[in-house]
Amino acid sequence: FFSTCSKFVAMFKEFLCPGRCARRSKTAAGGSSLSQEPKVGFFYQTCNQTNAMERVLESVRQHYPSEFIYLYSDCCHDYKAVAEKYNCHYVQRSGTPEADGLLKAKSALKSTFGVGCNQYGMCIEEWCALWRDAAEVSQCDWLVHLEDDVITRKRHDPAKLPGPNVGVAGPNLPGFAFSVPLQEYLKDHAPASVQRPMLPFYNATGASIVSTKAILDVLKPENIAKMDLPHLHFLDLRLLRATDATLNAFMLLGGYDSAVWADASMPPQNPVADAAFLHGGKEEYVVSGTHNAVMPWQHGVAKPISTKKWTQLPTGSKCAVGGRWVMIMNSPMVLSSWEYSSRLTKLLNAEVAFNDTRILGGGYFRNFLSSVVDTQMDYTLKCVEGWLHSNPAPVLVLAMSDVWGTATNAARKAIQQYVQECGTKVYTTSVFFHANPDIAIHERFTDSQTVYSQLIEYLQLMKPGGQQQVATVSHAQLHNILVKASQLPGMTKQESQQVASKMEAMIMKMLGLLEGGEVNVSP
16 A cells, blocks of 8 residues: 555655655765755865965855865875865875976976976876776765866855856856867857857856756767867967866866856856856965976066156156066067966066067967068057056066067167167067977977977077987978968968968078988087
8 A cells, every 4th residue: 555655655756746855865976866855075186375275265155065176286285174174075295395396387387388298387287187087986966166266155056056067167258269160160060059148258167157967978088089170279379288278168068068157156247246256365375485387587687666656757658657668578479478478467566567469379480471471560660668667567578489589689679768768778689489399399299380389490490510310200290281381271371372382481591401311400
């Protein structure tokens, strides 16, 4: 009798709300099978911002007293006591903070030319494995992505959780868009089941929420191996380097949607008054003694004088009272210059004006076109003139990809004219970011276009008399690089032929290319 009655009740419940009234049942990794309310936990990868970390975890525990938190100490600092205090599942990278800081600084610098490491110096396989481990042990359906500047303001609204085919959802950031070439690639290569409205954008920032089911599916080593990572990086330099853009792109290619999560706020781009999670409060940040990625040329730099007073000449020009400093950072990669100018802001405790004069694809070979050379030169001149006469920031970081030295010369002319007019000292520093060609040629994550760009820039800018042989490459390898490097997206056929012809002539001359055998790459 009781058995029959139970079956009848179960059938009646199924009739009232088919499938949705079943209670949660534990499954293997990736959360639960059926549930009235999906289970939400937290993923937190931190380095050395101890004060900020305590603030983040304290705010979580105010509203989520017992929920799962995966805390990963990425920089070898011992946070076991903190993990115990806030009841976290704790994992720590082995080694010492000092050695790890040096390793990560080198990895971050290498990855500016395509190596498969992110901006924190963690290589792609390790980063994917970390997310998989968190999803595996969490037994949650979703993981909120915590960072050192994410604050929890209240519990999330279950009704606002993303749909079942969403891989990652985050703040509404229309300004955070993939490059146009990558957008076109995603349109062609993301499965047809993926919703298209959010395809051009990425938002896997702090305060986003990620599906553990999608993590365990998409980030499998065999699935990552199917992706053409060098080509993806070439289409958008943020791929493999910026973790937020990378996670969105991987999810889309793996068949999962991106979405906006109404419980995530990231002011000023996306202020949401009643959102549960706020991304962007860096008040507790300090400059690390081991993981600041300060390069040798940044040591011993005197703090610039803040420009608070201005004098006006009879000609109408304004002159700053106090010294000024221009740093020219020559690199084909956009992110490296931005990141190190940001670190300078912390190091100097002074505002830094950043201007990227590289245009039309970040300097990839298009600087062989005279029109691009002229445009970068004109833009650089305007940037320097405008900053010298009006911008209160005492430091200007100029990012450029200047093989011919024309943009640098334009900056020099503007500075000379300002010094003559105002009599104010302007200090200058030039920094060149370049890959060792041997690494660039043989690194599996580096595409042929990047290899060629690095060869040309290295050989143009390095002076003879140093190390005479820096790489060895076979004739067949070099020919393959040349062929692939001439396939330039976004250019007309005539422009591509023009650039390819110039590139081939230059490398033949520089390398003394002979038929057969090996070629020594020397400055």
